[in-house]
Each structure stands twice: as C-alpha cells, then as structure tokens.
Amino acid sequence: MANEAMLAVPVAQQERITILDSLRGIAVLGILVMNITGFALPAPAYHSDLAVMNEIGTINQKVWFIVEWGLEGTQRALFSILFGAGIILFLDRQEKRKGGLWPTDYFFRRQLWLLVFGLIHAYLLLWFWEILFPYACCGMILFAFRRLSPKALIIAAGICLLLMTLRENADFLRDKATIHQGEIAAKIDTTKNSLSIIQQEQLKAMMSFRERSSLESRKKEMEKSLQNVRGDYATLYKYQSERSFYMETIGFFTFFWDILLFMFLGMAFYKNGILTGNAPVKVYLLMCLVGLFAGLILSWYRLQPLINNHFNKFDYIKNVKLEFYEISRVFRSIGFFGLIMLLHRSGWFKWLFNLMRPVGQMAFTNYLMQSILCGIFFYGIGFGYFGQLERYQIYFVVAGIWIIEIVWSHIWLHYFLFGPFEWLWRSLTYWKKQPLKKNNSITGTMGIS
C-alpha cells in the first residue's frame, strides 16, 4: 500500500498538453476583463447599469457595449471547457498509475480542497464573484459523467442549455407576473372594494419592485456600495461576505446549468480532439462563423431594450417578451472558441500561444493573484480606487495586470515546476509535500524520493 502511494503523483512536465495550457492562459487573462467591473465599479454599475454613474452616451457606454455585446460569458465558458477536460485528464492519468478507487479519492480530495480555496477566496480575499466554489461543486457532480461518449456529453450540454433557458425565463415571467398582477391590483378603486389579502400582497410586491428599480434607489445602492468597499476591513467584510454568500447559494442554484453546460462541452471536446486542435479546420471555421454571427446578432437584440429602458429593470421586464441570454452566450462562446482555435491552426500565432502557455500553466495562481492585486488597488483597505476610475480607465488596470502576470509566469516557471498555489493545492491533495524547484533530471518519476 505504501509503494502504491508513491506512484500517485502529479503530471510530469512532458505529459502536459501544451495547447490546453495556452488556452487556459487566454481564459485566465480574459476573465479579468469580465471581473474588473466587479473589482472597480460600485453596484449596480458593475452589472450593466450605466445610469447610476451617468455613463449613458459617453465613451464608457461604448466600452461597456463592446465587452457586454461580444465578450460577456465567453471567458468563463472557455475556463469551464478547460475545467471539464481537466477532470478527464486527471482521472485518466491517475487510473494508469494507481489501482482501486484511489483515483476517485484523489479527485474528490482535489475538489474539496478547491472548495476550501474558494471559501478562502470569498471570505478572506473578499472577492464576491469568485468561481472556485461552484467549480469545485460541479466537478464533484461531473465525475459520474466522465465516461459518456462525446455525443452523449454534447446532448447533456444541450439539456443544460434548455434548462438554463427555461429557468431564466421562468424567473423572468414570474417577475413579469408580479408586475402585471400588481398593476391590476393598483387599478382597483379602493373606495368601492377593499383588496383581498392576496391582492394586497401583489400590490405591495409590484410597488416594491418598481421602487427598487428606480434610479433613486439604484443611486442609493451605489452610495452604499461605495461606502462599504471603501470602508475598513470589518465593513468591507460584512458587505462582501453577504454578496459571496448570495452567490454561493441562490446565485449558484439559479445559474447551475450555465456553469455546467460548458464543462460538459469541454469533456466532449477533449474526447473528440476538438479541444486539442486535432479536428479538421472546417469544424473550427464553422464554430467561429455560426457562433459569432448568430451570437452577436442575438446579443445585439438583447441589449437594445436594456439601453432603451435606461437600464431600469422594472421597465425592461415589463416591455420585453422573453429572455435569451444563455442562448446568445452559448453561440458567442462557441464562436470565440472557434476563433481562437483557428488562430492556433493557422500557425501564424505561435508566438501568442507560447506567450500564454506559462500563464495557463499557473492559471490557479494567476486567478487568485488577480483578486489580491485588484483588492490592493481598489478596496478601501488598499489604495482605495474603487469607484474612482471611469469605466474605460479600468481596462488600463487590466492591461497592467496582464503584463505583470505574463512576465512573472514566464520567470517563475523558469525556476519552478508549478505555480505557488498549484504547488499548495497538489501537496494538499496528495497530502505530501510536492517538489517545487526545477532540476535537470526531470523524469516521469517526479515525486518519488
């Protein structure tokens, strides 16, 4: 039993599939583009509300539009694809080296430690939009699906899309009904008839929804957000931890299918070679053209009513018929993925993929470091730039962090085998201190003294 334990080791350098590392590097840098609004802007501005900070009609709106129209949701999709593929990779390799149920045990330990990291990320580093927690949970669920064929996995992804669309519309229509019923109750002449208990409730619900959606309320929310994030540690902790808790419970529960969808696709794409760049070029071409074409059109149509209603949720829900965010996001994400793979296959961007590779090899570290760096720059307990920069300016911060992360990833991996947090995660999973420094005799027996 002791001998067997020594064979359970992390992946040796040569075994890594380099294209996956490059893709992960792109994803982790891309995710910062999505997350920076949460780090830098107060609620509700960070989540597509351009009215509260008077951004309508300015360059900020243009910047917002480009990100929201094109990129939104695509980065975490790429991340999920790689996460799903990573599950299969991990288990396949473990199965080759160790018998019994040990691969499963290591896998679940790995996921549980990831969950712990997620909790630390949310409650210590105070990043409320963190994804390690939901990814850890989804990973545990995906174990049961790992041996499905690519076709079955794609069907599973399709089911996720269907369920997510149903869910977002169920919530959407429920809110519409609240408004509708409340407005009916409001029209009743209360001098003649008194309202029943249920009608009173409906009226109250509609009016509170309308009140919450008003510009005044949203501005108050912004004030509160600014005060809390710029405040001391206790204030910041209370505010961010409440948001984190909401994301980990109701948020996770409601967006569960959104998160799972691309993990299934990742597992499928890994198995049929699409992810590793081994599919015919026309596959990627098709993905890119159909995905971007359909996705960008749908996304455009989705954003117009939001803009026309001045980002007022009450009016948006009242005037729009159906919600199709998930569909638009899936098309755009597939399109974006296809585009990247075309760049890879063209062979003209080797420099880019080589540049991204170390970033992706230490993606876990880089993801956490983004939260640390942004926390220091934006939160009150740091330099306090929260809410001080205009929307277009925060993307300069993104560029700055990109440069830092690309440079240090290359340097670090020149001397060490894994990123620091990768090393920590692996050591905890195998419950054994892993080697860290690179040496010249790197073989497949790494980890065995």
Next chain:
Amino acid sequence: MTNEPTTTLAAPIGQQERIIFLDSLRGIAILGILLMNIPGFGLPYAAINDFSVQPQGDLNYFFWYVFGPGVFEGSMRGLFSMLFGAGMFIFITRLEKRTTGLMAAELFMRRQLWLLVFGLFHAYVLFWFWDVLYHYAICGIVLFAFRRLQPKYLFMAAAFCLLAMTAVENKNLYRQKSTIRKGELIAKIDTTTTKLTDKQKAQLGSMNEIKESSTPEAKKKKIEKQTAAVTGSYSELYKERSKNAEESETYGMYYWAIWDVSLFMLLGLAFFKLGILQGEAKTKIYAWMVIIGLGVGLPLSYLFVTFDVNHHFNWFEIIKTKPFDFYEIQRFVHSIGIFGLIMLMYKSGWFKWFFALLRPVGQMAFTNYLTQSIMCGFFFLGIGLGYFGKLEYHQLFYVVATVWIIQIIWSHIWLRYFRFGPLEWLWRSLTYWKKQPLKKNTTDTDTMGMG
C-alpha cells in the same frame, strides 16, 4: 473509449447480505420521522416552532413538547443520517469487491445524483418543502472522501461539524442581537432635532421588522397568508411551497444541512465500523449513551425549550435575552440518548417482535418516506382534502398513527411478493441503468440482477 470494466457483477445487494438489524433501525427512523414532519404537513410554517399561536391546552402542549423540541426532535433524522452514512460505506465496499476500475465510485455517484433528482421531485412536485433527499444526496457526495477514515478521525470530523453548527447558530444570533441593539439606539434619537441618515433609517427599519414580526397580530397574519396559499389553487400552492423549498436547498443546505446532516452521517460511519450501529458492542456502551444522552440531554432540551416558552415566543425578546444558542448541542445529546435507548431495547431481547415488525418498513424506507408525503399531501393540501391548518396539535398524531398502520401493513405485504419497494426498485434500476428484477422467486441467490 476507455477499457470498459466488467459491469455484470455490479448488482444490488442480495437478500442474505442485508444486515437485518439495520433495516429494523431504518424502519424505526422512517416512522419516527413522520412524528417530526407532521407539523410541517399539517400546520402553517409560522406555527410550527411556535406554541403560542396554537390552540392551547395540556394535551396539545404535551404532544408539542415530547414529539417536538423537548424529547424527540432531531433524533429520528439523526438515526436516519447514521444509517445513511453506514449504508454508503456498505454500498461502496461491497461493489469494490465485485467491480474493477472506478466503477464502484461511479455507481455511488450515480446513486447520489438520482437521489438528488428524487429530492427535487419531492420538493417541487410533491410539495414537501422539508425534503431531505436533496441534502442527503449532496452530503453523501461530499463525505465520499471521508469514508476510509478510522473511527477516531470520523469522531473528530463529527465534532468539527457540531462546533461549526453551533458557531453558525450563534453567529446568526449575535448578528440579530446587534441589529436590534443598533436599531434601539437609533430609536432613542430625538428625530425632531436630528435627522437620521439613510444608513440609520435602514438599521431602524431592520430592528422594527424583527419587533413587528414577533407580535401575535403579525404572526396571525402570516399564518392566514400561508394557510390561504397552501389550501388554495395549484399555482398558489406551488408559489408558496417552491419558495420554501428553494430556501431550504440554498440557505438551508449551506448554513444548516451540511453540518447538521454530516454530523450524524460521520457518526454513523464510525459506529458502523465499530459495530456499535449493528448492536454488536457491549451493552454498557449503550447504557452510558442513555444515561448521558437522556440524563444530560433531556434537561438541556428542557432549558432550551422553556426559554422560548417563558418569553411567550416573542422572538424579539428572545433574541435580545438569549445568551447562547445551543440547538445543535441539545439535539445531539438527546439524539444519542434515544439511539442508546433503542439499542438497549434490542440488546434486552424482549422486543424481538417489535424489531421484526419494523424490518420490512425499513427495507422499503425510501418508498415509505415518499409515500408519507403523498398521503399527507393528499390529506392536508388544498388540492387534496384541505385539512391544512384545521387540526389541533394533538389531532395531528391521529394522522400519524393512521399512516403508521398503513405503512407497516403494506410493507409486510409488498415484501412478501417483491424484492424491493417500488421506489427502491426504480432508484436501483436508474443507478445501474438496467431494469432490476422485481418479483421474488424461490431461487433467491446472490446473483440477483444478472440475466
């Protein structure tokens, strides 16, 4: 794609392999759980833990106290969790012997995921908002990584869960205390001379919310609203109940279930490995459980319950004056006591008839758990007979007794002719993704499930 491990040997447990006594324990747990759940089936949510809004009287109080927070509360679900933890271990180790590769783990995970689906069905279609299948499914998946631990470490993990739950309870208590304190300070401000800031207004509002919801009038209104929804049309019922279910599956899962359920699952794993769960330990161990569990637990529970009673269930006052929340501690202690008591009954040998009577009930526990919800749903919900909110507390237990009799009788009859309960059969067939044999035949051997 990869080498397909032999699946033919992956089969559900043969009749002889069942540990008979665990079935009896599960039967007790399953009937006992109805005692705990009947208030949720029959009374409005706001009335469940609150005796002040019930029809009063010593009989009602007795039933509320004994079959509720004073004696039995938490003990039946504790027993159920212990059996679930042990069952998980039995399932995996048995399959490990018969299958290769990671098949045993995959089958376990599939089993848990199907259980989760059943849980969602239970909550959103059968409208039972206190469904625990969902939470048990998730805890089972999380505890997979702990199954190999020695009893010593399992006890430590269980202790951690108990501490974590207590910490969470008290964090909530003290947060609410602080809300009230801040609000009361603001309330003292003379608003004719100083204007309140927005933040102060919000804090005052939070405090007043707690204060107002603790008055009898507010409680009555809530009860009326809930009763109207549950006895109303299908869509009103759905709206009300799905809200409760979602809260239980999000807030409830992460703030309560993961600790409360895992605590006894870990204990069950440990007790199973030590033989305590199967009744193989020395009698004096069980005797000590009873002495300490009930000797300490019952007084603790008495303190816990009467604190609320003496404050007339005014939550505002209770939050202000309660120094320490020890729900999980008192529940843990008296649950161990009740478990010890049941085991003493078993060891005495005088109750063989009782355990034999409950064995089939426990063998089809899954079916019996869900049919409780179907029967009680039919009896109480507006879309059924509509007795919700109409019975006094002690009258609920006539319903319990009736359901017990029905379930004991049909379990005996069904298992005479069939191998598993109907829902057990469904769950197994889905897990193995193969229709399982259902009818009993005379050649009942270990090779069940093949060919």
